[in-house]
Every structure is written in structure tokens, then in C-alpha cells.
Amino acid sequence: MIVFERVTKRFGPVVAVDDVSLAVARGSTHVLVGSSGCGKSTILKLALGLLAPDAGTIRVDGTPVGPPTRAAVARQIGYVVQEGALYPHLAASRNVALPAEVQRWPRDRIAARVEALARMVGLDDATLGRYPRELSGGQRQRVGLMRALMLDPPILLMDEPLGALDPVVRADLQAQLKQIFADLGKTVILVTHDIREAVLFGTTITLMTRGRVVQQGTFADLASYPADPFVSEFIGAQAPPPEMRRYWP
């Protein structure tokens, strides 16, 4: 359970997150959607304790997030960012193993875990032996996901995990990710600017603009009862052309 209570974060004169409240139930997938700069990535960094809020409280499984609890909270969380944020000096398998190496896992336990994760995301040994530069965008993204799952954290925070991918790879990974979330029963917050992706993943969607929450609910709620003209506008702008409408969920 991740709870934001009236959280505000300012960067100088800019209010990045403005009085935001959120509740993400255990085992559910919550999607933060909005155009770039709306404050959705900042919310993830606040949940991780990488940033401190100016007002409000954040709790992860009941623990308030702050400097004394930051490390303990981070252990509960896997963090995936766009392009994977892989370490270029480590081969893909070492990137994945890094969190376990730091925890001083025995070598064979690490190897077994990496192998299991590789099977799950569909990467072979040869690919895992390569350096990030030698991987495709989709492969890097999968390696980033493996690394986030290495210590099997109950929570996943994903910041545009599928941005910068070509459409075919993207659709493929979307389906795969959705399956993984369901199989593993993770609590997930996923940030995207793509309403179609939000629809695909999200049991609950939070639409944000300029640091504020515009509307929270299912896609049906947002489409049928828009709280504000912006909601219809945001959905409409990304809606497919009429002849493709039947593919639109």
C-alpha cells in the first residue's frame, strides 16, 4: 500500500507536485498519466525518498518515507526508468546481479536468480553477456526490469519504462509486462504520457497536469464522466483516427 497525503514539492518557484493525494492498493497497478513536466516522475522520486516533500506525508506499507527510513523503504521497491539506466561499465548480467552482490548473496544463488528472471523476460545468455551499448532499446528495457526484480521487491515504480521503443517492440513488452505484474502480484505505479498504455495497464488511472491531479478513476470513469474539459481533451488528442476506433479499448 502506497499512500500520498496532500503532498507538495517545489523546485524554487516551480510547484512540481501540488497537493497530491494518492492511494495504491497492494497488488494493484496504478498508472500516472499526463504530458511531460506534469510532475508524475517527481511523485516516484518522492516515494523512493530521493526527494523530500515540502508538505504532506508519504507512507509505504505504513512506514512514513524520510531520511531515517529511506534505505528500508528502498529495499521494498524496484525502480525502472526509461532506457533502463543501466551501468555502461557492467555487462547486462552484472547490472542485474548488482543489487544482490551488494547484499552479499552467494554466487550460485545470484546465478540461479538471474537465470530465472532471464527466462521470464525472454533474454538468452549471450545477450546478458553483452554491455548496455551493445543491446537494443527493448533488450535494455528488459535488463532494467530484471535488475528491478532481482531482490523480488513487493513494489515496482516504473518511470516511462516503454518510452523510446519502436511500436512493435513496445506492444510486445506491454503484453509481457502486464502478464508479469499479474503473475507476481506486485504493487505497481507506472508513469507514462501515453493514454493507451495507461488503459492497457491501469486498474486505476491518475491524470495529472501542472503538478495537480485532475481526475482519478478507471478509464471508463475518465472517458464517461470527465471532471474537467482537459480530461476529454487529453484523451481525445491521443485517440486513434476513426477507422482505427475499433482497436481502441
Add this chain to the structure above:
Amino acid sequence: MLALLGASPALAAEPPVVRVGSKSFTESYLLAEIAARVIEAAGEARVERKFGLGGTGITHRAIEHGDIDLYPEYTGTLSHVILKDPSLASVAAIRRRLAVRGLEVSGPLGFSNTYALAVRREMAERLGLRTISDLARHPDLTGAFSAGFLEREDGWPGLRRHYGLRLADARLIEHALTYQALASGTVHVIDVFATDGRLAHADVRILRDDRKFFPDYSAVLLARRDFVQRLPRTWARLREALEGRIDDRTMARLNGLADVEGWSIPQVAGSFLGETATGVGEGRARIRELLGLTLDHLALVLVSLVVAVALGLPLGILAARSRRLGQLELASVGMLQTIPALALLCFMIPLFGIGKIPSLIALILYALLPIVRNAYAGLISVDRQLLEVAGVLGLDGRERLWRIELPLASVSIMAGIKTSAVLTVGTATLAAFIGGGGYGTLIVRGLALDDVGTILAGAVPAALMALAMHGLFELVDRAVIPRGLRKELARSV
């Protein structure tokens, strides 16, 4: 440390060591080598040669500091420069004044190497120049003087006042180059030594000191009293062998053998002492010397580099951690770099004496900047997001530094160390100016003897060592920089 080194001969069973120094010009080298051979022949002690230390300032500080036991000096320099009392006319008067400083002087060796002014003979005849007084009528002439002469009260400043001289220009020139400057016609008046070996061969006229300005520059041996007391028989032997034995003409001839005929210092010294001066063994001795100097030079470079890395890397890390401290640090390390290397070496003498230790300290200070600056630049350019993620993955500050930051900065860090290594090979040649040894020994000697061959014998191996250092670090790069980054580097080029 130095005190320990000085005391060790008394404690150890090894023969005592006498450290013989010299200034960096031919005559001083020759007298020092002759003295060294006399000491060796006396059989009481081993000799350590610390020749070519520099000018009067450095060499005299070295004997006062106890870094050398003995070096050839001149009475005029002792009275005017060191004791700063021009009224001291006799050796006896000088000896009394030096006694309180723990120093001893021998009797005069026989010749007086006084300063003199020289002009081209052709010009002297054309202008009717015979005496220094005659110069006063030609204020349009230009002069080029060696460093000591240009600044010393018993040199140009005093001479100018004494004779009421004016020259259109009086500039500084390396002593070894004065004859060439005069011959080329770019200057009209130079300072020379009365015993200069090149005088006999150069087409110049010495201007007579008609108003008796220049003091007497009788050569003597200056020694530390502790050496004289420790080895009285050797000191007596030195005085017996050298006092009154070398007159002006002999000294000029010896200087000429070295400066004009191209004999080596040991050859000339040997010929004076009546030893057979054949070339046998000379070649092998040269190779042995070069080998010794190579090891010396390599030791200077490697030791200073290792210490500079050990200091510079933490300093770079510290600078990257705190920007304000970083700016201060980079500014001060940068300031060290603006001090000319030779000046930095000379600053070390009052603090650490002469020899290896002050050379190493100066080289370390000099090697720091590229290491600190590149470590800093490499660390601050690491992607912020990668560092944030490290925290989320459970890495603490130390693990983040070792596993992420240093490897990612390694390309930049290694480039800094490589730059430092190549620079240090070059800078280390200057160590010889303060008795630090290495290839610079040959360069200093070559400069003093105006012998391009000897200069190259030091400069070429130094350049080769710099190249080798560069190649070595290409290999070290391969071992230290992670493979994932090297590919990145190759691609970005």
C-alpha cells in the same frame, strides 16, 4: 632524515662518504672532479659526486645545509656575495669570518678567475676600445651577461657605477651561450672569466680593468668543518695536492680541453693529475653512467607518480563531493602549476636541502594538477540518474564510489595519470639542477660545457622514456578501464 644520512658513515662499517659539489660551469666541474680524485686517492673515504648544482646561491646553501661537504669557490664570491663584506681582502680574513659558520677554506689554488668584459676584436680595433673606461664613450652598444654577473654587486651593477657606464641594452643570457651571441654580432659586450678556455680560441679582446673594479677571484676549496675534523688526513692531502698548483694558464688550458677540444671532465681531471688519459673504458663507463641515470630517472618518475596518484585521487574525489572545497582545491593545485618548475625546485632547497627528497616533493606537487583535475571532471560528469538508481539498488556511499563512480570516471582519471606521467618524465630532467640525479645530470653538464652531444645524451633518452611511458599507459588503460567503457570510447571517437 638528512641528519640520519649524514650520521650513518660514523655508525656503519662502510668507509665514510665525502660529498663533493660543484657549480654548473666547466671550471667548477673540473676542480670538483680533481678534488674528488685526490680524495679517492687518499684512500680514507668514498666520494659522492654532486656536480652541477647551479649558481652560488644553491651551491652555498647546499654546503651550509650539510648536503655536500666540499666545493670549489672563489675569494671574491666569498667576500662580496656570501659574507657581503667587500673589505675582506685576504684568505685569512675570509677564513676567520667563515669559521663561525662551521666552514673552512683552503689556501688559494693558484689562479684567479676574475670577471672581465670582452668585445669582438674587429670592433675593438674599429672603435679603439682597450679599457673598460673606453666603453663609457659608446652608450649605443648592447651587452649580454650571464645571470650571476648581471645581478651581483661585484658584477654589472657595481661596474656600471664605478665606471659611469651606459649601454643601450644589458640583457640576461645563459653563460654557455655568451661567446656565440658575441660572435653572431647580436650583442657587443659580454662578461667572461679570465680563465675561460674559449678565450684563446675566440676572436675577442679583453678590456683592461683600468680602474681596478673587479675583486680578486682566487680559487679555493670551501669545506664543512665537520668533514675537515672527521677526515683530517684527506683534507691535508687535498691542500697539499692543490694549493698553489694551478696557475691562470693551466686553468685556461684545462678549461679549453673541456670546452673546445671536447674532452670529458674525468679525462681532463685525469690528465691534470698525471693519470693516463686514454679513451679505454670510457665508452663502457658512459654506458654504465647512462644505465645508472636511467634507473635514477625512472625511480624519480615512478615514486613521484605513485605518491601523486595516492594524493591526487582522494583530492579529486573530495573536490567532486563539495563544489566549494573543489574550487578552492583546483585553484590552489592550479597555482602550483603556474610556478615555473625550476623555481619550484629551488623553493624546496631552504626547506629540504638538495638531492632526491626535495626533487621528489617538487615533482609530486607538479604532477598533482592533471590527476586532481581529471578525477574531478570525470566524477562530476557521471550521470545523476545512474547515481540515484544506485541508492535505490541498495548501494551505500562507499559502494557507489567503488562500484559505480570510479569505474565510470576511469577513462578521465587514467587520462590524467597518463598526462602526469609523461609530464613528469620531462620535468624530472630539472631535478638535476638541485642534485636530484636522473637524465638531467647530462643536460646540466652539457649546458655547462656547451656540449650539444652531452645535452642530447640526456634529452634523447628522456624523450624515449616519455614515449615508453605513453605506451605503458595504453596497456594499463586496458587493464583498468572496464571493457564496456572502452567500446564506448572507441565509438565516440
